[in-house]
Amino acid sequence: MVAKPATRLSIAEHLAEAIFSGRYQPGELVPRELDLCERFAINRSAVRSDLRQLVDVGIIERISGHGSKVREYSEWHILDPQVTDWMARYAAPNPQIQREILTFRLDVEPYVAMTAARRAKARDLVAIEEAFEGLGQNLRSASCAEERRLHSECDVAFHVAIFKATHNIVWAQLSHILRPSIHLLVSMSNESASDPEESLERHRQLMESIRMRRPREAFLAAQAVLAGTADALGLEPGAGSLGGSALVEAKSQVDLEG
Amino acid sequence: MVAKPATRLSIAEHLAEAIFSGRYQPGELVPRELDLCERFAINRSAVRSDLRQLVDVGIIERISGHGSKVREYSEWHILDPQVTDWMARYAAPNPQIQREILTFRLDVEPYVAMTAARRAKARDLVAIEEAFEGLGQNLRSASCAEERRLHSECDVAFHVAIFKATHNIVWAQLSHILRPSIHLLVSMSNESASDPEESLERHRQLMESIRMRRPREAFLAAQAVLAGTADALGLEPGAGSLGGSALVEAKSQVDLEG
DNA sequence: CAAAAGCATATGTTGAACAAATCCCTCGCC
DNA sequence: GGCGAGGGATTTGTTCAACATATGCTTTTG
Numbered sequence: 001m002v003a004k005p006a007t008r009l010s011i012a013e014h015l016a017e018a019i020f021s022g023r024y025q026p027g028e029l030v031p032r033e034l035d036l037c038e039r040f041a042i043n044r045s046a047v048r049s050d051l052r053q054l055v056d057v058g059i060i061e062r063i064s065g066h067g068s069k070v071r072e073y074s075e076w077h078i079l080d081p082q083v084t085d086w087m088a089r090y091a092a093p094n095p096q097i098q099r100e101i102l103t104f105r106l107d108v109e110p111y112v113a114m115t116a117a118r119r120a121k122a123r124d125l126v127a128i129e130e131a132f133e134g135l136g137q138n139l140r141s142a143s144c145a146e147e148r149r150l151h152s153e154c155d156v157a158f159h160v161a162i163f164k165a166t167h168n169i170v171w172a173q174l175s176h177i178l179r180p181s182i183h184l185l186v187s188m189s190n191e192s193a194s195d196p197e198e199s200l201e202r203h204r205q206l207m208e209s210i211r212m213r214r215p216r217e218a219f220l221a222a223q224a225v226l227a228g229t230a231d232a233l234g235l236e237p238g239a240g241s242l243g244g245s246a247l248v249e250a251k252s253q254v255d256l257e258g
Numbered sequence: 259m260v261a262k263p264a265t266r267l268s269i270a271e272h273l274a275e276a277i278f279s280g281r282y283q284p285g286e287l288v289p290r291e292l293d294l295c296e297r298f299a300i301n302r303s304a305v306r307s308d309l310r311q312l313v314d315v316g317i318i319e320r321i322s323g324h325g326s327k328v329r330e331y332s333e334w335h336i337l338d339p340q341v342t343d344w345m346a347r348y349a350a351p352n353p354q355i356q357r358e359i360l361t362f363r364l365d366v367e368p369y370v371a372m373t374a375a376r377r378a379k380a381r382d383l384v385a386i387e388e389a390f391e392g393l394g395q396n397l398r399s400a401s402c403a404e405e406r407r408l409h410s411e412c413d414v415a416f417h418v419a420i421f422k423a424t425h426n427i428v429w430a431q432l433s434h435i436l437r438p439s440i441h442l443l444v445s446m447s448n449e450s451a452s453d454p455e456e457s458l459e460r461h462r463q464l465m466e467s468i469r470m471r472r473p474r475e476a477f478l479a480a481q482a483v484l485a486g487t488a489d490a491l492g493l494e495p496g497a498g499s500l501g502g503s504a505l506v507e508a509k510s511q512v513d514l515e516g
Numbered sequence: 517c518a519a520a521a522g523c524a525t526a527t528g529t530t531g532a533a534c535a536a537a538t539c540c541c542t543c544g545c546c
Numbered sequence: 547g548g549c550g551a552g553g554g555a556t557t558t559g560t561t562c563a564a565c566a567t568a569t570g571c572t573t574t575t576g
Contacts, residue, residue, distance in 0.1 A: 048527090079428070103428075170337070173337050322537045325557065
C-alpha cells in the first residue's frame with residue numbers, strides 16, 4: 001500500500017490527534033462546527049459526519065445549542081479498534097489508561113497463549129512464524145525511526161496472531177488493544193533494559209511452545225515475554241489485576257497436561 | 259426512564275433489528291438510501307448519518323455507486339456496547355457468536371471474580387449486593403415477561419458489578435458483552451434445568467467470597483455459577499477456548515479434596 | 517431584586533443539486 | 547463469433563443553503 005497522496009485527513013483524525021495528545025481535556029469544548037469548516041476548508045456536512053464518529057466511540061458529547069464537549073476518559077470506548085489505533089499513533093495520551101491496558105495484558109496473555117497452544121492450526125503457526133521472522137530481521141537495524149516502527153509492527157503482528165489462534169472471536173477482537181501498549185514500549189525505547197537478543201529468544205520459546213502443543217509451557221513463556229514489559233513500566237508482577245499468585249497455585253495443584 | 263414517546267426510532271435501529279434477526283445476511287445488500295428515505299419518511303442526510311454508525315461498527319460496508327453490503331460476522335465489532343445491546347435485544351442473531359461469547363465468559367469470569375475478591379472496595383460490594391437482592395426479589399415472580407426481563411437485568415447488573423470491582427478499565431468495558439449471553443439464557447428459559455433457588459445460592463456464594471476477600475473461593479464460585487449456563491447451551495466444559503479443561507480439572511480436584 | 521422576555525450562538529434537520537464510482541448493456545472492431 | 551471500448555443507468559459521495567430548535571446571557575419589567 002503506497003499511502004494515498006493527498007486525500008485530506010479527516011477532521012475526526014485531526015480532532016482525535018488533538019484530544020489524545022491532551023490539547024483538549026475532558027470537560028472542555030472543541031471548536032464549533034463552522035470554525036472547523038473554515039479551518040479545514042470543508043463543508044459542514046462532512047464536519048458533522050466526522051464529529052458523529054467521535055460521538056459514537058464516546059469521546060465527545062454534543063450539546064445542542066452549546067457545543068461539543070470532550071467526555072471523561074472512562075466513557076471512551078477503548079475496546080474500539082479505531083480508538084486503540086488513535087491511542088497508538090498519537091502517543092501516550094493518558095498514562096493511566098496505558099497502565100490499565102498493560103495490567104490487562106499481564107492478566108490475559110498467558111491464558112491466551114495457553115489456549116492457542118491447544119487450538120492453533122497449521123495456518124496459525126504460519127502467521128506466528130512470519131511475524132517472528134520479521135521480528136528477527138528488524139532486530140539489528142534499530143537505528144532509524146522507520147526501522148523501529150517496522151519492528152513494533154511485527155511485535156504487534158506476533159501477539160495478534162496468537163490471539164487469533166484461539167479461534168474465539170472475542171479474543172481475536174481483543175487483540176486490538178495490544179497496539180497502544182506495544183507502541184508505547186517502542187516510544188519509551190528503554191525496553192532495552194533487557195537484551196533484545198534475549199527478548200527474541202523468549203518470543204521464540206513462546207512460539208515453539210504453541211507449535212508443540214504444550215499449554216503449560218506456553219503459559220509460562222508468555223509470562224516471561226511480558227515480564228520485561230512489566231518492568232519497563234514499573235508494574236510489579238503481583239500487582240496484576242489477575243493475580244499471578246493464585247494462578248500459580250492453581251497451576252501447581254493441577255498437572256496442566258504438561 | 260419513561261421511554262421517549264414518539265421520537266422516531268433511528269434508521270440504524272430498524273436496520274440493526276433486520277440484520278441481527280437475519281433478514282439481511284452477510285453479503286447481501288440493504289435497501290438503498292432513497293428507499294430508506296421513503297420507507298421512514300426521513301431525509302437523506304439522516305439516513306446517511308445512521309448508516310455511518312453501522313459502518314463504524316463494522317456491520318455494513320458501503321460501496322460507492324453500488325450499495326451497502328452486510329459484512330461477515332467476523333468483521334462486526336462485537337465488543338462495541340451498541341452492538342452488544344443490539345445482540346441482546348434482537349435475539350440470538352447468530353448462535354455461533356453466542357457460543358463464542360459464552361465460551362469467552364467461561365474462560366474469563368472466574369479470573370475476574372478472583373481479581374474482584376482482591377480489589378473490591380466497599381462501594382463495589384454495595385453494587386453487587388443490590389443486584390443480588392434484586393435477583394432474589396424477582397426470583398419467585400417469574401410469571402410475566404416483564405418480571406423475567408427485570409430478573410435478567412439484575413443478573414446482568416450482578417455480573418457487571420463484579421467486572422467493575424476489578425477497577426481495571428478494560429475489564430469494566432468488557433462487561434458489556436455479558437448482556438447478550440444473559441438475555442439469551444432468559445429467552446431460552448430452560449435455564450430452569452437447574453433449580454432457581456440453587457442458582458441464587460451459587461450467586462450468594464460468589465458474592466460472599468468476594469466480600470470476604472477469598473480470591474480462590476471466588477474463582478471456584480464463579481465457575482459454579484457458570485456451570486449451569488454452560489449446560490443450558492450444550493457447551494461441554496472442555497470446549498472452552500481458554501483451557502476450560504484445565505480450569506475444570508482444577509475445580510474438580512479442589513472440590514474433591516475439600 | 518427577581519422573574520420573564522428577548523437576543524445571540526450553536527447544534528439539529530431538511531432539501532436540492534451535482535460529482536464520482538460501479539455495473540451492465542450495447543456497439544463496433546478484429 | 548468473440549472481445550473490448552464506450553455509454554447510460556444506478557447508487558453512493560460531496561457540497562451548499564435555508565430554517566428549526568436548544569442553550570446561555572442580557573435586558574426588560576413588575
